Amino acid sequence: MVRRVLALTSGRIAVAVLAVIALLAVLGPWLAPQDPLATSDNTLAAASGAHWLGTDHLGRDVFSRLLDGSRVSVLGSLEVALVALVVGAIPGILSVYLGRVFEWITLRLADTLVALPFLLFAVAVIALLGNGLTQAMVVTGALVSPLFYRVARAATLSVARSPYVEAALVAGASTGWIIRRHVRVKVLPPIAVALAQTIGVGFVIVSSLTFLGIGVQPPQPTWGGLLASDLGYLSHRPWGPVTPALLIMVTVWACNLLADAIRDVSGEAGRALVNDRKARANRLAKGRPVSAGGAR
Amino acid sequence: MFTRTTHRRLRPAVRPARRAAVLATAFVALLAPALTACGGGASSATGDGALKWASSYFPAHWDPVVSGSGAQFRELALVYASLTRTDESGKAVPDLAESWEYNDTGDRITFHLRSGLTFSDGEPVDAAAVKAAIERAKKQKNSALFGDLTSIESVEADGLDAVLHLSQVDHQIPQLLGQRVLQIASPKAAAAPENLDQNPVGAGPFVVKQLIPGTKAVLEKNPDYWDADNIHIEDVELVSAPDASTVVSGLRTGVYNFADLDPSQADAAEKAGLDVFVQPGFNASNISLNINKAPFDDDRVVDAIRHAVNRKEFVDKLTFGHGEATDQPFPKGYEAYDPESENAYPYDPAKSKKLLAEAGHAPGDIKLDLVIPSEDPQAEIVQSQLAAVGITVTIKIDKNWATPFFAKDLAFSLYSTTGRDSAVQTLTAHFGPDGPLNLSSPYEPDGFEEAVAKVRQTPLDDPEYKTVLREATRAGLESKALVFTYSSPNLMVKSSAVSDLPKNPAHIDWTGVTVSGR
Numbered sequence: 001m002v003r004r005v006l007a008l009t010s011g012r013i014a015v016a017v018l019a020v021i022a023l024l025a026v027l028g029p030w031l032a033p034q035d036p037l038a039t040s041d042n043t044l045a046a047a048s049g050a051h052w053l054g055t056d057h058l059g060r061d062v063f064s065r066l067l068d069g070s071r072v073s074v075l076g077s078l079e080v081a082l083v084a085l086v087v088g089a090i091p092g093i094l095s096v097y098l099g100r101v102f103e104w105i106t107l108r109l110a111d112t113l114v115a116l117p118f119l120l121f122a123v124a125v126i127a128l129l130g131n132g133l134t135q136a137m138v139v140t141g142a143l144v145s146p147l148f149y150r151v152a153r154a155a156t157l158s159v160a161r162s163p164y165v166e167a168a169l170v171a172g173a174s175t176g177w178i179i180r181r182h183v184r185v186k187v188l189p190p191i192a193v194a195l196a197q198t199i200g201v202g203f204v205i206v207s208s209l210t211f212l213g214i215g216v217q218p219p220q221p222t223w224g225g226l227l228a229s230d231l232g233y234l235s236h237r238p239w240g241p242v243t244p245a246l247l248i249m250v251t252v253w254a255c256n257l258l259a260d261a262i263r264d265v266s267g268e269a270g271r272a273l274v275n276d277r278k279a280r281a282n283r284l285a286k287g288r289p290v291s292a293g294g295a296r
Numbered sequence: 297m298f299t300r301t302t303h304r305r306l307r308p309a310v311r312p313a314r315r316a317a318v319l320a321t322a323f324v325a326l327l328a329p330a331l332t333a334c335g336g337g338a339s340s341a342t343g344d345g346a347l348k349w350a351s352s353y354f355p356a357h358w359d360p361v362v363s364g365s366g367a368q369f370r371e372l373a374l375v376y377a378s379l380t381r382t383d384e385s386g387k388a389v390p391d392l393a394e395s396w397e398y399n400d401t402g403d404r405i406t407f408h409l410r411s412g413l414t415f416s417d418g419e420p421v422d423a424a425a426v427k428a429a430i431e432r433a434k435k436q437k438n439s440a441l442f443g444d445l446t447s448i449e450s451v452e453a454d455g456l457d458a459v460l461h462l463s464q465v466d467h468q469i470p471q472l473l474g475q476r477v478l479q480i481a482s483p484k485a486a487a488a489p490e491n492l493d494q495n496p497v498g499a500g501p502f503v504v505k506q507l508i509p510g511t512k513a514v515l516e517k518n519p520d521y522w523d524a525d526n527i528h529i530e531d532v533e534l535v536s537a538p539d540a541s542t543v544v545s546g547l548r549t550g551v552y553n554f555a556d557l558d559p560s561q562a563d564a565a566e567k568a569g570l571d572v573f574v575q576p577g578f579n580a581s582n583i584s585l586n587i588n589k590a591p592f593d594d595d596r597v598v599d600a601i602r603h604a605v606n607r608k609e610f611v612d613k614l615t616f617g618h619g620e621a622t623d624q625p626f627p628k629g630y631e632a633y634d635p636e637s638e639n640a641y642p643y644d645p646a647k648s649k650k651l652l653a654e655a656g657h658a659p660g661d662i663k664l665d666l667v668i669p670s671e672d673p674q675a676e677i678v679q680s681q682l683a684a685v686g687i688t689v690t691i692k693i694d695k696n697w698a699t700p701f702f703a704k705d706l707a708f709s710l711y712s713t714t715g716r717d718s719a720v721q722t723l724t725a726h727f728g729p730d731g732p733l734n735l736s737s738p739y740e741p742d743g744f745e746e747a748v749a750k751v752r753q754t755p756l757d758d759p760e761y762k763t764v765l766r767e768a769t770r771a772g773l774e775s776k777a778l779v780f781t782y783s784s785p786n787l788m789v790k791s792s793a794v795s796d797l798p799k800n801p802a803h804i805d806w807t808g809v810t811v812s813g814r
Binding site: 037123126131219 | 677694
């Protein structure tokens with residue numbers, strides 16, 4: 001699938017952007033030219049050689065804070081997506097095989113989670129468990145999980161009722177074997193689409209929560225937190241929110257682009273697309289056919 | 297067609313002049329209201345405009361007993377009147393009570409109420425209502441005021457005379473029973489406090505027409521208010537300011553015409569041509585230490601923190617130069633501010649490090665959790681200043697902060713007060729053994745109790761009053777539980793449609809204020 005995604009221009013762009021963001025997350029704190037937490041008397045300064053993106057209201061270097069905040073922002077969104085995947089996809093697949101009671105309970109749970117207003121629920125759980133990024137992301141991941149539940153369940157249902165799975169059952173195959181052999185292959189592509197999309201959604205959620213001061217304790221920088229604090233000083237640094245907002249926007253856009261690319265190359269349509277590309281490539285490789293009897 | 301022609305022919309000479317006159321009249325008629333509104337002054341006298349007030353302190357509770365004496369008392373003062381109020385010099389002057397007098401020994405005070413007043417539900421404003429209000433504030437389970445009323449032993453109601461029997465000689469009572477501590481609600485409405493909390497009924501200048509909890513209150517002028525003649529605002533729309541950065545835009549577009557202003561927005565407000573002003577006040581912020589808990593049980597660590605604090609940084613970064621540094625629970629210039637105690641612990645990080653070393657703490661040894669209710673740049677400044685002397689601070693935001701703070705369970709926190717009308721109340725709240733702002737209860741500095749008793753025994757017009765008061769401040773400042781940092785300004789912004797407010801310190805008084813119809 002990776003090769004198929006990279007065959008698309010949009011896929012290549014998405015992967016390139018996300019690779020840069022991943023590098024920022026890994027290397028950002030080391031690349032920061034100054035201590036992101038060190039205050040100074042030079043507050044709300046304009047961009048300069050010493051401070052590429054200026055300084056904030058406490059005199060801290062904004063560029064260093066952006067780099068340092070990359071890791072928390074990226075890890076937070078990944079945490080949301082992975083929690084949602086685990087909490088949603090596994091019960092989604094199992095709901096087809098573990099009987100009506102399990103199916104009914106998980107369906108109602110998924111409905112309940114969809115109905116919960118996520119910000120209120122996040123604030124309530126954080127009030128209960130304490131204000132921390134892990135708590136915030138686990139809560140958010142649980143609230144996003146119905147997406148994975150439904151995607152995984154829908155894909156599993158279509159496989160479970162196919163003749164070859166029924167044949168396997170008749171031949172004595174176990175549920176585990178069927179899931180490993182048949183269901184996994186069918187379920188993975190839509191889940192990959194949902195995962196890429198959820199990482200983007202996770203970014204927006206992490207940014208929103210940190211914008212509201214939930215999840216991350218000050219003075220730890222995050223992209224959402226920087227955006228929030230910059231908005232308070234618009235009259236002093238009107239361009240301040242541009243960089244964190246752009247970073248959030250580009251990352252979410254790349255995630256969505258990747259999700260689109262995965263969708264395009266997966267399933268029947270994806271196979272058709274790839275076959276079509278192969279056919280064209282073969283035609284080009286063989287050269288244009290020469291018509292018989294043509295004039296020289 | 298013919299007729300028209302005839303008319304044209306009949307009036308050829310007068311036509312242009314008359315048309316010009318008609319046009320001019322229409323033009324003036326159209327422009328007059330707009331010009332009048334722009335002028336402000338002329339229409340201000342009519343007082344027919346609505347006040348649109350965006351407040352960062354929109355009351356969560358409208359029962360004054362529950363709301364307490366914090367900053368939101370200003371909003372509640374729209375609805376509730378008190379026995380006394382303060383004038384521009386900060387002295388108690390008549391409000392619902394037209395006069396009062398102490399007995400010779402100073403342990404009994406009688407308030408004489410104005411006659412013929414009623415609450416907005418029609419109940420009479422009399423001594424029985426005062427007695428009910430005081431007793432409710434002392435006894436109601438969720439009262440935030442009971443600690444302020446310890447001097448009042450009992451109340452005797454006699455028609456329009458409320459006689460307060462005191463447990464000690466206390467000349468602060470008229471100062472105390474103003475808007476901050478005794479906003480008086482209708483006893484009938486207060487019989488169901490949970491109902492009063494969202495349906496306020498008072499005898500103040502305005503009556504609530506509509507209240508959307510936490511969001512908006514719509515009020516209209518109370519024609520039965522005792523000073524209704526001097527209230528020129530007919531309608532008030534009080535809304536919770538959504539975000540500091542939106543206030544200026546709201547005022548520019550006319551969504552609001554009055555608001556409190558974050559200092560970071562002052563520059564933008566001034567550039568927008570709005571009227572930015574500082575209302576006098578008693579604001580003071582502090583670092584609260586619990587000396588009953590390590591490491592603050594060691595005086596050298598407390599002194600190290602005192603010397604590590606650079607107050608100028610708070611003023612520069614948080615108030616944008618509008619505030620001032622203070623090392624006392626009120627700003628400089630206030631009558632209780634003690635010049636003799638000024639700068640007793642100057643900023644000296646080298647001395648701070650030395651004290652920590654003497655106490656046996658290597659850099660990085662001391663690790664503290666600074667627990668605060670919400671994100672606050674103050675905390676980040678404290679963190680960085682203490683890091684400079686080798687103390688590691690972790691900021692912890694606890695939405696339930698109030699519970700452990702007032703239960704004195706925290707070791708290290710921050711608090712900002714808007715002060716009190718009674719200087720003694722400010723001092724006892726910070727330094728008294730049961731003071732709500734004394735994180736180290738039951739600790740109190742030596743000699744403080746005696747010094748405060750002496751202030752209470754001194755009439756406010758006694759020539760010695762200021763000296764005695766400052767001695768009490770000096771005694772209080774021996775406390776190891778508080779390190780005062782800066783005084784933030786009461787920064788306000790209004791459009792030109794709103795006339796100037798009386799400069800009553802820490803209050804927002806609408807008496808005599810007009811709003812033009814813009």
